[in-house]
Amino acid sequence: MGGGFRRGGAGRLGLGAMRLPGMPGRLPVDHTTAVAVARRAVQLGVTHIDTAAFYTRGTSRANEILRRALRPYPDGLTLATKIGPGQDVRAVVRQNLDELGLDVLDLVYLQSGRPDEPLAGRFAQLAELGEQGLVRGLGVADVTRAQFAEARAVAPVAAVQNRFGVLDQSDGALVDECAEADVTYVAHSALGGGRVRFTDGGLRKVALRHGATVYQVALAWGLMRSPTLVQIPGTASLTHLEQNMAAVRLKLDETDMTLLERLA
Numbered sequence: 001m002g003g004g005f006r007r008g009g010a011g012r013l014g015l016g017a018m019r020l021p022g023m024p025g026r027l028p029v030d031h032t033t034a035v036a037v038a039r040r041a042v043q044l045g046v047t048h049i050d051t052a053a054f055y056t057r058g059t060s061r062a063n064e065i066l067r068r069a070l071r072p073y074p075d076g077l078t079l080a081t082k083i084g085p086g087q088d089v090r091a092v093v094r095q096n097l098d099e100l101g102l103d104v105l106d107l108v109y110l111q112s113g114r115p116d117e118p119l120a121g122r123f124a125q126l127a128e129l130g131e132q133g134l135v136r137g138l139g140v141a142d143v144t145r146a147q148f149a150e151a152r153a154v155a156p157v158a159a160v161q162n163r164f165g166v167l168d169q170s171d172g173a174l175v176d177e178c179a180e181a182d183v184t185y186v187a188h189s190a191l192g193g194g195r196v197r198f199t200d201g202g203l204r205k206v207a208l209r210h211g212a213t214v215y216q217v218a219l220a221w222g223l224m225r226s227p228t229l230v231q232i233p234g235t236a237s238l239t240h241l242e243q244n245m246a247a248v249r250l251k252l253d254e255t256d257m258t259l260l261e262r263l264a
């Protein structure tokens with residue numbers, strides 16, 4: 001497993017930084033709050049932060065918020081970033097190094113734009129940057145199982161980042177494949193990307209049983225679903241961050257898991 005990830009306990013609940021600069025259609029996030037959220041995440045045990053040079057809103061940039069909040073970066077923190085579809089692999093790696101103020105990136109995903117997109121050529125470019133010491137762990141994002149296999153034939157894949165959560169379990173086969181291969185599976189949009197309404201009766205039942213919120217149940221489910229699964233809930237709210245991190249202490253039983261597995 002590359003990237004020096006710590007996957008136990010709170011280390012498997014990370015932070016998605018996409019919302020720190022603010023999102024279209026939502027109230028802007030002030031810089032002080034964004035910096036406070038990043039700092040508090042690390043205090044609460046977050047060791048995996050997901051970012052990208054293209055997570056921007058106006059002049060506010062996720063990478064710059066993280067740099068301002070966390071540099072010098074604590075030991076054991078993985079900052080994962082990504083190269084979007086069609087972006088220049090070398091240029092974007094350079095941009096992320098500059099914006100984050102790093103000499104080497106912990107983990108970089110090559111993001112697929114569509115399920116039939118060939119990835120081998122661009123993944124080989126990323127692997128070359130790994131050999132040059134600029135990138136520690138190589139990842140792929142938004143991929144099919146075939147694309148994952150294609151990338152692995154080029155170079156070892158340290159992590160896969162795909163959409164997965166209690167309300168969208170369609171990528172379960174790849175989650176299991178990653179667990180078998182000891183590859184980190186980073187579930188994005190585990191809370192439905194803010195678009196899914198967490199009103200499902202089964203979720204509410206489990207939440208009531210444990211005196212937890214439905215969001216905490218969703219995250220606790222992910223932690224139990226696979227030992228190599230890391231979740232990166234996105235938030236720009238200190239209250240939500242605290243609630244999300246408390247999900248590490250929520251232990252679901254077999255009955256809960258069976259009920260929740262039926263939701264998808």
Ligand SMILES: NC(=O)c1ccc[n+]([C@@H]2O[C@H](COP(=O)([O-])OP(=O)(O)OC[C@H]3O[C@@H](n4cnc5c(N)ncnc54)[C@H](OP(=O)(O)O)[C@@H]3O)[C@@H](O)[C@H]2O)c1
Pocket residue numbers: 015016017018019050051111141142161162187188189190191192193194195215216232233234235236237239240241243244
């Ligand atoms: N590879 C890809 O294609 C891809 C795509 C999308 C995202 N990502 C990554 O995945 C991360 C997570 O994605 P995401 O932010 O879209 O989706 P998400 O984590 O599923 O959901 C975030 C939404 O849930 C809300 N929320 C978070 N915690 C909450 C809580 N405890 N109670 C109530 N609401 C809560 C947030 O609002 P508040 O801000 O108000 O808390 C926000 O609207 C991103 O930050 C990004 O790093 C990757």
